[in-house]
Amino acid sequence: MKLDMKILLILFFIIYYCTATTILDQINDDHYLFVKKLNQLPNSEIKKICDDMERSLFNPYRCVNNTDTTNPHLFDGLSVEEYTKLLLFKNRDKKSPFTLNFNNNLKGDKRSTLQNLKPVILVPGIAGSGLEAKLHKETSPSWYCWKNSNWFRLWLNLAEIAVQKCFFDNLDLVYQPNGTFTNAPGVDIRPMDFGGVKGVAYLDYITSFPITLTDVFGSMIKFFKTLGYKEGQNIRGAPYDFRLGVDSLQENGWMGDFQELIEQTYSMNGNQRVNVISHSMGGLVTLYFLNSMTYEWKEKYIEAFIPIAVPWGGAAKALRALTSGDTFGIPLISVERMKSLAQSSSGLLQLTPDDLIFDPDHVFIYTPTENYTISNLQLLFDNLGLSYINDNMYSSVINGMVPNVTTHCLYGYGVKTEIAYNYPNGLNGKPQIIDSNYGDGTVPLESLKYCATFQSSQLQPVTIEEFNLAEHVGIIQSKQVFESLYQILSNQ
Numbered sequence: 105m106k107l108d109m110k111i112l113l114i115l116f117f118i119i120y121y122c123t124a125t126t127i128l129d130q131i132n133d134d135h136y137l138f139v140k141k142l143n144q145l146p147n148s149e150i151k152k153i154c155d156d157m158e159r160s161l162f163n164p165y166r167c168v169n170n171t172d173t174t175n176p177h178l179f180d181g182l183s184v185e186e187y188t189k190l191l192l193f194k195n196r197d198k199k200s201p202f203t204l205n206f207n208n209n210l211k212g213d214k215r216s217t218l219q220n221l222k223p224v225i226l227v228p229g230i231a232g233s234g235l236e237a238k239l240h241k242e243t244s245p246s247w248y249c250w251k252n253s254n255w256f257r258l259w260l261n262l263a264e265i266a267v268q269k270c271f272f273d274n275l276d277l278v279y280q281p282n283g284t285f286t287n288a289p290g291v292d293i294r295p296m297d298f299g300g301v302k303g304v305a306y307l308d309y310i311t312s313f314p315i316t317l318t319d320v321f322g323s324m325i326k327f328f329k330t331l332g333y334k335e336g337q338n339i340r341g342a343p344y345d346f347r348l349g350v351d352s353l354q355e356n357g358w359m360g361d362f363q364e365l366i367e368q369t370y371s372m373n374g375n376q377r378v379n380v381i382s383h384s385m386g387g388l389v390t391l392y393f394l395n396s397m398t399y400e401w402k403e404k405y406i407e408a409f410i411p412i413a414v415p416w417g418g419a420a421k422a423l424r425a426l427t428s429g430d431t432f433g434i435p436l437i438s439v440e441r442m443k444s445l446a447q448s449s450s451g452l453l454q455l456t457p458d459d460l461i462f463d464p465d466h467v468f469i470y471t472p473t474e475n476y477t478i479s480n481l482q483l484l485f486d487n488l489g490l491s492y493i494n495d496n497m498y499s500s501v502i503n504g505m506v507p508n509v510t511t512h513c514l515y516g517y518g519v520k521t522e523i524a525y526n527y528p529n530g531l532n533g534k535p536q537i538i539d540s541n542y543g544d545g546t547v548p549l550e551s552l553k554y555c556a557t558f559q560s561s562q563l564q565p566v567t568i569e570e571f572n573l574a575e576h577v578g579i580i581q582s583k584q585v586f587e588s589l590y591q592i593l594s595n596q
C-alpha cells in the first residue's frame with residue numbers, strides 16, 4: 105500500500121515536473137527556442153528558473169534583461185519584444201553571445217584510431233559521480249518514503265528529487281561527536297558502476313534542462329570510443345562519494361578500491377601503465393591518492409596524471425554554497441535543503457578557498473557587521489551556526505603534495521569568475537556577486553594554475569595547457585581538449 109502510494113506520488117510529480125519542463129525540452133537542439141519558450145512562461149515561473157540558475161555552481165547560464173539596446177543581434181524566430189524581455193547569458197557576461205555546445209558532434213571526425221590504446225581512468229568532479237543507495241531504516245520522514253530497499257540510483261534521479269523529503273533524508277550526512285560525518289542511519293551509499301562508465305558518463309535524468317552537469321564524461325567517452333577504446337576495458341570510471349572529503353575516502357576504503365582499479369586495469373591491458381584523467385574535485389582526490397603511494401608503485405602503474413580544471417586552492421563559490429545554498433542548477437530542488445547538505449559535506453568544505461593561493465586578507469564575504477577572510481573563516485562558520493566545523497575540515501588538503509608522476513595540467517580561463525560576495529542584509533539574505541578576475545567561471549585562475557608549482561617540486565615532466573574561454577564543466581566536453589588528450593596519448 106505504501107509502495108503504491110509512493111509510486112502514485114512520484115508519477116504525480118513526474119507529470120507535474122514534465123509539464124513544467126517541457127519548455128526546456130528543445131534546449132539540446134535549439135537554444136534560441138528555449139529562450140523564446142522561456143519568455144512565454146508566467147513571470148513567476150521565469151523567476152524560479154532564473155533564481156535556480158543564479159544559484160548554480162555549475163550552470164554557466166544566467167538570466168538577464170536585455171538592457172543593451174545597442175546590440176543589434178536578434179535571433180531567428182524571436183520577435184524584438186520577446187528578445188528584449190529576457191535573455192540567457194553565459195556567466196552574466198553581457199557581451200558574450202550564447203553559444204551552447206552541449207553536443208560536440210564527433211560524427212564527422214575522421215581521425216584514425218590510436219595504435220596503442222593506453223588505458224584511461226576517469227575521476228569526476230563534485231556532484232559528477234552517480235551514487236546508489238540501499239535502505240534499511242528504522243524511521244523515515246514521511247509515510248511515503250521507503251524504509252527498506254535494494255540498491256537504487258539516488259544521485260541523480262528525478263523520481264527521488266520529486267520527493268525531496270525522502271531524497272535528502274537519504275543523502276544528508278550526519279555529524280558524529282568523534283568528528284566524522286557518516287551516512288544517515290540505515291542508509292548505505294556506494295558509487296555507481298565503479299570500474300565501468302555508467303557512474304561518470306551522464307547524470308541522465310536532467311537531459312531536458314540546460315545544465316552542463318548533465319554530461320559529465322559522456323562526450324569524452326564517446327570521443328575515446330572513436331579512437332577504439334572500450335568501456336570497462338581500457339576506459340573506466342572511478343566515481344566516488346563526493347560528499348566526503350579525501351580523508352574520509354581513505355577511511356572508508358575508496359582509496360584502496362581506486363588502487364585496485366588501477367592495478368587491475370594495468371594487468372587487463374597487457375601491463376600497460378594507466379592515464380588518470382581527473383576533473384575538478386577529482387584532481388584533489390587523485391593528488392591525495394598519488395601522494396599516499398610509493399614512488400615505485402607510481403612508476404610501475406601510472407603513465408600520466410591529467411588533471412583538468414582543478415580547484416587546487418579552492419574556490420569562492422564553495423563559500424557561497426555553504427552560506428546561502430546552491431542547487432547545482434537542478435530545477436525545483438529546495439535550495440534550503442541543498443544548503444544543509446552542503447553544510448554537512450566534508451567534500452565541499454575542502455573546496456573552500458585556501459591561503460595556499462589566496463591572500464589571507466582578501467574579503468570573500470562582506471556583511472554590514474563583519475567581513476570574512478580566510479583568516480576568520482571559523483567566525484563565518486560559527487555565525488552560520490556551524491561551530492562543529494573546524495579548521496582541519498576546511499584548510500588545504502594538498503598543501504605540500506606533488507604528484508611525482510608525469511603531469512599534464514589543463515584548464516580554462518578568460519571567463520568571469522566569482523571572487524567575493526556582499527550580503528547587505530546579513531548572512532541570511534541574498535548575496536550580491538562580485539566577480540573580479542578571470543578563471544573558468546567557477547574556479548579563479550590563481551587556483552587553477554597552482555599546478556605550475558609542481559614543475560619546480562618534481563623531476564617528472566609537468567606540462568600546462570590553458571584554454572581560452574573554456575568553462576569549468578564545458579572544458580571536459582570541448583573538442584579542443586579532446587584534441588589535446590589525443591596528442592598527449594599518442595605521444596606516449
Ligand SMILES: *[C@@H]1O[C@H](CO)[C@@H](O)[C@H](O)[C@H]1NC(C)=O
Nearest residue numbers: 151154167168169170189190
Ligand atoms: C526584467 O525586467 C522586468 C521589468 O523591469 C522585471 O520585472 C523582471 O523581473 C526582470 N527580469 C530579470 C530576470 O531580471
Ligand SMILES: *[C@@H]1O[C@H](CO)[C@@H](O)[C@H](O)[C@H]1NC(C)=O
Nearest residue numbers: 280281282283284285286355
Ligand atoms: C566515529 O563514530 C561513528 C559513529 O559512531 C563510527 O561509525 C566511526 O567509525 C567513528 N570513527 C572514528 C574514526 O572513530
Ligand SMILES: *[C@@H]1O[C@H](CO)[C@@H](O)[C@H](O)[C@H]1NC(C)=O
Nearest residue numbers: 397398399400508562563564
Ligand atoms: C619523487 O620522485 C623522485 C624521483 O623522480 C624520487 O626520488 C622521490 O623519492 C619521489 N618523492 C616522493 C615523495 O615520492
Ligand SMILES: *[C@@H]1O[C@H](CO)[C@@H](O)[C@H](O)[C@H]1NC(C)=O
Nearest residue numbers: 467470471472473474475476
Ligand atoms: C568591510 O570592508 C569594507 C571595504 O573594505 C569596509 O568599508 C567595511 O567597513 C568593512 N566592514 C566591517 C564590518 O569591517
